């Protein structure tokens with residue numbers, strides 16, 4: 001069993017980039033081929049040994065709560081009609097040993113604030129954060145979060161998923177820099193949220209996968225508003241770095257930025273072709 005048992009899914013964002021599609025439905029419920037984005041994220045966590053899934057939701061996200069609830073009518077109907085394969089698909093959304101916790105983030109104060117909302121459910125153990133917008137697919141092996149769990153086990157410190165991006169894209173990401181320690185693992189000496197290309201410390205961008213020690217909550221409690229006037233997880237990680245070693249891990253696999261229309265389309269086409 002993995003040391004990392006809890007995964008946090010910050011899903012309270014408004015999804016403005018997909019309006020009008022996301023006027024009434026959560027952006028995390030948009031489908032890639034036949035599954036909502038959020039389910040790719042939860043399956044990644046469950047396959048990596050996590051059994052407590054903490055969703056930080058907003059007012060318009062009830063479809064996510066319903067998706068992870070038992071669908072009595074549907075299951076009964078499918079059972080009566082002997083549609084066993086479909087019944088399994090419905091039941092597999094959430095295996096029976098998994099606990100789901102839903103926490104309302106009543107104000108959209110940023111990713112850092114969303115993660116802090118998870119503290120009562122996480123407690124003082126290390127945990128994963130998965131941003132469902134970043135669909136990461138590794139067709140040849142372990143998922144991104146599984147790879148990061150393995151790095152955590154080896155290093156016993158927080159791990160941030162990273163990838164190389166074009167310098168002119170630095171203002172879309174948290175950007176990190178630090179010396180390489182071994183294949184695909186670097187130490188984080190600097191981390192900055194959405195710097196202009198001229199201020200970016202390197203071309204290494206943070207993707208939506210983190211394994212964090214619970215000390216991050218203490219840092220988040222004193223993190224003021226940063227980029228975009230929001231409480232940024234990146235700023236709390238910069239504080240955490242002063243007291244603990246943090247590792248950047250360049251994962252194996254392909255990331256689709258499903259927060260953008262083009263990334264979402266690419267994910268649909270490429271994952272459909274893999275089916």
Ligand code: G1P
Nearest residue numbers: 111134172173174206207208234
């Ligand atoms: C968030 C983080 C950013 C990270 C990105 C990865 O930004 O704040 O550091 O690089 O996710 O997708 P967002 O995309 O929510 O603006």
